Amino acid sequence: MPLDFEQANAVARKLGLDEHDFEFKPISGGDIAEAYVLQATTGWVFLKVLPLDQAGLLSAEADGLKALAESGCIRVPGVLRRGIQDEFGWLALEYLQLGERSRLCDARLGHKLAELHRSTGESFGWHRGNYIGRTPQINILTEDWREFFGQHRLAPQFDRLRRRYPDSSWRELKAETLAAWDLVAANHQPEPSLIHGDLWRGNAASLPGDEPVIFDPAVHYADRECDLAMAHLFGGYDEAFFSAYEEAWPLPQGYEIRRLYYKLYHMLNHANLFGGPYQDAAGQLCQRILEH
Numbered sequence: 001m002p003l004d005f006e007q008a009n010a011v012a013r014k015l016g017l018d019e020h021d022f023e024f025k026p027i028s029g030g031d032i033a034e035a036y037v038l039q040a041t042t043g044w045v046f047l048k049v050l051p052l053d054q055a056g057l058l059s060a061e062a063d064g065l066k067a068l069a070e071s072g073c074i075r076v077p078g079v080l081r082r083g084i085q086d087e088f089g090w091l092a093l094e095y096l097q098l099g100e101r102s103r104l105c106d107a108r109l110g111h112k113l114a115e116l117h118r119s120t121g122e123s124f125g126w127h128r129g130n131y132i133g134r135t136p137q138i139n140i141l142t143e144d145w146r147e148f149f150g151q152h153r154l155a156p157q158f159d160r161l162r163r164r165y166p167d168s169s170w171r172e173l174k175a176e177t178l179a180a181w182d183l184v185a186a187n188h189q190p191e192p193s194l195i196h197g198d199l200w201r202g203n204a205a206s207l208p209g210d211e212p213v214i215f216d217p218a219v220h221y222a223d224r225e226c227d228l229a230m231a232h233l234f235g236g237y238d239e240a241f242f243s244a245y246e247e248a249w250p251l252p253q254g255y256e257i258r259r260l261y262y263k264l265y266h267m268l269n270h271a272n273l274f275g276g277p278y279q280d281a282a283g284q285l286c287q288r289i290l291e292h
Contacts, residue, residue, distance in 0.1 A: 002026075003036055003049055003088075011038070011047060011085055015092055018042040032057060032134060037095060044095040045080060055089025058082060060130035062091055064197075064217035071194060073116040074109075075213040096213060098205040103238045109204060109212035110244030117193040117224035117249065124148040124192045126220035132198055135160070135269050139220050145192075146185035149223070150178050154261070157268035161279070164272065173286045180289055181261055188254065192221035199227045200266075201236025225255055229262035260289050 008024040017040035024038045024047075033048040050058055059082065068076045078094035101109070125148060126139035138156060142148040158174035196203070197218030204214045228245065231237050245251075264285050270278040 003034065003047075007085055007088075008036065008038060008047075011083070011090055011092070012040060012045075014083055014085075015045060015081060016042070017045065033091075038092075046077065046093045046095045048091045048093070049088050050090075052084065052087055052089055054134075055084070057131050057134070058089050058091040060128070060218075061216065063128065064130065064219035065093070065215070067194065067219050068116070068196070068214070068217060071116055071119045073119065074112040075207065075211060076217075077213070077215055096207060098207070098213065101204060101206045101212065101238070102210050103240045105206040105210040105212050106238040106241035107244040108210065109214075109237075110241040110246075111248045112212060113196075113199075113227060114224075114245050114248035117195065117227070119194040121192045121194065121221035124221050124223075125152070130197075130218055130220070132218045132266075132269050133273055135272060137197075137218055137220070145188065145190055145223055146182060149185070149261070149265075150181050153265045154178060154181065154268070157265060157272060160272045161268065161282075164275075165279070169283075173283065176290055177261075177264070177286050180292075184254070184257055184261065188223075188252075188258065190223040190225070190252075193224040194219065195222045195224060195227045197222070197226070197230075198266075199230045200234050201231070204237075223258070223262070224249075225251060225258055226262045226265075228255075229259040230266055232259065233263045233266055257292060260285065260292075264289065 009022060012022055017038060022040050024036050027035050027037050033050045036047045038045040038047055048058060062079045062082055065076050065079050077096055080092040082091050123141040123143050124145055125141040129139050130137050138152040140152055158170055162170040196214055197220055198216060203216045204212060207213050267282040267285050271282040
């Protein structure tokens with residue numbers, strides 16, 4: 001659903017941008033929304049656009065960015081405004097000049113992430129549902145971490161796969177994996193830390209001066225280890241990132257085992273979203289977990 005000039009101009013007017021010499025152009029902005037940069041003499045704006053029936057993703061993103069910004073711990077794009085234009089919803093964000101992260105940037109990110117995780121809540125979850133990619137993420141406030149992660153993270157992903165592939169072994173894998181998780185998490189009582197929630201390498205970048213910036217969150221209160229597990233899952237972070245985090249706030253015993261379950265949540269989600277090799281990878285990770 002490409003944005004035309006008149007639509008972009010209408011959004012620009014709502015944002016108070018000068019219409020003289022106004023330009024807009026599409027840019028890469030992720031796998032879900034179409035993204036544009038609005039260019040005016042009064043400033044540039046990063047704009048994300050989705051059809052109206054998917055505009056809830058933009059609402060959740062704005063909510064998450066505001067929460068991260070309010071923590072004061074780590075740089076995120078500022079939320080300017082949300083709105084509706086014709087048949088689409090839009091989210092206007094501060095335009096930032098993003099670059100590749102250096103080793104120094106990753107080390108700083110590790111320290112800042114540990115600081116973010118010291119922002120804690122009273123329960124696990126969030127005040128609203130949001131999304132992990134395009135998948136709805138259930139955030140019912142729950143006091144027990146074992147219950148929250150098992151019932152509101154792993155279980156729904158397994159159920160989606162079971163419905164998508166009814167002749168597969170996902171029903172049995174769900175029961176066995178959740179039983180294993182209950183044993184592993186029985187004595188693990190983390191604080192409900194504010195986490196980014198989807199910290200793969202594509203959701204972190206560098207600003208000039210090696211200042212780290214993160215975006216496209218799936219925020220909630222959770223075990224802080226979840227962010228580290230996602231960062232480790234697909235690679236792309238310098239070892240300085242993990243070392244700096246460990247220096248700022250050492251991880252508790254048993255993290256290497258719990259990390260497998262936290263990685264599994266994202267691998268199951270990829271299997272649901274993209275199928276193919278991710279389904280095989282998720283099944284293999286389940287087997288690895290059950291062998292421990």
